[in-house]
Amino acid sequence: QNVVTQEPSFSVSPGGTVTLTCGLSSGSVSTKYQPSWYQQTPGQAPRTLIYSTNARSSGVPDRFSGSILGNKAALTITGAQADDESEYYCVLYMGSGIWVFGGGTKLTVL
Amino acid sequence: EVQLVQSGAEVKKPGESLKISCQGSGYTFTTYWIAWVRQMPGKGLEWMGSIYPGDSDTIYSPSFQGQVTISADKSISTAYLQWSSLKASNTAIYYCARRSSGDHFDYWGQGTLVTVSS
Numbered sequence: 557q558n559v560v561t562q563e564p565s566f567s568v569s570p571g572g573t574v575t576l577t578c579g580l581s582s583g584s585v586s587t588k589y590q591p592s593w594y595q596q597t598p599g600q601a602p603r604t605l606i607y608s609t610n611a612r613s614s615g616v617p618d619r620f621s622g623s624i625l626g627n628k629a630a631l632t633i634t635g636a637q638a639d640d641e642s643e644y645y646c647v648l649y650m651g652s653g654i655w656v657f658g659g660g661t662k663l664t665v666l
Numbered sequence: 667e668v669q670l671v672q673s674g675a676e677v678k679k680p681g682e683s684l685k686i687s688c689q690g691s692g693y694t695f696t697t698y699w700i701a702w703v704r705q706m707p708g709k710g711l712e713w714m715g716s717i718y719p720g721d722s723d724t725i726y727s728p729s730f731q732g733q734v735t736i737s738a739d740k741s742i743s744t745a746y747l748q749w750s751s752l753k754a755s756n757t758a759i760y761y762c763a764r765r766s767s768g769d770h771f772d773y774w775g776q777g778t779l780v781t782v783s784s
Contacts, residue, residue, distance in 0.1 A: 590768065594771070601775065601777050604772055657711045
């Protein structure tokens with residue numbers, strides 16, 4: 557069974573740049589998995605940030621960007637702000653209508 | 667405006683049954699898959715399964731197959747998630763989400779908190 561891996565936690569200074577990654581326990585992440593990224597703050601529903609590897613959802617600031625780095629999907633936040641402090645989840649589409657979420661990365665901005 | 671509105675919080679006892687709902691509006695309900703996603707207390711998001719309301723085609727995560735039933739009533743643009751016999755371990759927030767025309771979730775419901783406790 558495929559497991560989607562994410563860093564459990566990360567910290568970034570205000571104004572700094574951070575890259576969160578999303579890997580597969582067996583194999584490499586490529587665009588075929590249509591990686592998407594979601595932001596969740598406590599008590600709120602997830603918010604869609606990035607889809608199809610690098611497309612920004614409507615209203616998402618351009619400091620958020622998606623890519624493939626090596627064998628992983630990546631979410632980069634450039635110029636981090638205090639309200640970027642959230643949990644970030646990646647999701648990979650396995651085909652045949654099946655998705656797998658990563659365990660999430662708790663991002664601290666300090 | 668696309669909206670997914672979920673039913674309210676539930677408090678149930680172990681062994682009871684439950685059906686929660688997710689009503690879509692602002693789009694053609696029958697032409698987009700609806701997914702259900704679980705979030706246990708303090709934990710991450712898990713895809714449970716999805717339904718295509720147009721023909722009720724349903725796909726379950728292996729982790730949830732046989733544990734829950736996903737259904738839809740296209741006449742009232744509503745998808746459902748149900749349990750026949752709840753356990754304490756079903757305590758979680760359950761979200762519905764619309765699968766976009768691509769392969770991601772573009773709209774989310776507000777979540778339904780289900781608490782199972784004796």
